Amino acid sequence: MRNRSTVHEVLIAVFQVRSFGAGRAPELAVLLWQRAKDPEKGTWSLPGGVLEDDEDLSTSAHRQLAVKVDVREVAHLEQLSIFSDPHRVPGARRIASNFLGLVPFYADPTLPPDTAWHPVASLPEASFDHGTVVSHARNRLIAKxxxxxxxxxxxxxxxxxxxxxxxxxxxLGYHVDATNLQRVLGRRKVIETTGRTSPSGKAGGRPPALYRFAESSLRVTDEFAALRPPNQTLPD
Incomplete structure (x- = not known):
């Protein structure tokens, strides 16, 4: 059997909930850049690249985000899994470590001209197996x-x-009831009130209370919990 050199690369699926136009409900979006050269010129890739000899995976992921798409801060970054199909890309074999990155709602990082946010529900033509990587990362986000x-x-x-x-x-990809969500996350001590309210809108009315997350680092709250689609009650 012919020997092939193996390259280890890092791919980062960076998600953000974004609004794509007036009157449209916010959608989960993923950050992609368009390839200007072959192979697969014109398709859209996840930010990432080759792991250098002097860096660990997390350091490489942060570097790739800064170099490829000029995103230097994410609210959360974690390694998810490995993609190791021998034929996932042409040429030398590449094993990919997949990371999940998250950017907060309303944040608007400046992006290079070849980079854009795309709704996960309507991705453009993805490079190689990057569409599969996005789907896997989204499913892990839903579970988490x-x-x-x-x-x-x-x-x-x-x-x-x-x-x-x-x-x-x-x-999650389906409607969630605000009252039920507040009850569940409150009982798990995930969110807390700030004691402040948001300014009233043009229609007036009672200003809504403001909340915040109790922690800004990942914590398991209920390892057996599962958020459920409409017509099913969220677990306490």
Whole structure:
């Protein structure tokens, strides 16, 4: 059997809940850059690149985000899994370590011209197996929203429950009830009140209370929990 050199690369699926136009509900988006050269010129890739000899995986992921897409701060970054199909890319074999990165709602990092946010529900033509990597990372995010406090990395520092409902609904892919969400996250001590309210809108009315996440680092809140689609009650 012919020997092939093996390259270890890092790929980062960076997600953010974003609004893509007036009147449109926020959607979960992923950061992609468009390839200008072959192989697969014109397709869209996840930020990433080759692991250098003098760096660990996390350091490489941060470097790739800064170099490839000029994103230097993410609210959460963690390694998820390995993609090792011998034929996942042409040429020398590449094993990819996949990372999940999260950017808070309303944050608007400046991006290079070849880089853009894309709704996960309607991805453009993805390079190599990057569409599969995005899907895998999104599924892991959905699971983590059930049993951890990872929502802190998608939410602004302070928020009304209606905003948090939009964030969870976009990330999960189905409508979430704000009252039920508040009850569940409150009982798990994931969120807390700030004692402040948001300014009233043009329509007036009672200003909504503002909340925040109790912690800004990942914590398992209920390892057996699972957020459920509509018509099913969220577990306490």
């Amino acid at each position: 929203l059930s049993y951890t406090n990872i929502g802190f990395a998608l939410a602004p520092v302070e928020f009304a429950m209606s905003t948090l409902r939009e964030i969870y609904s976009a990330a």
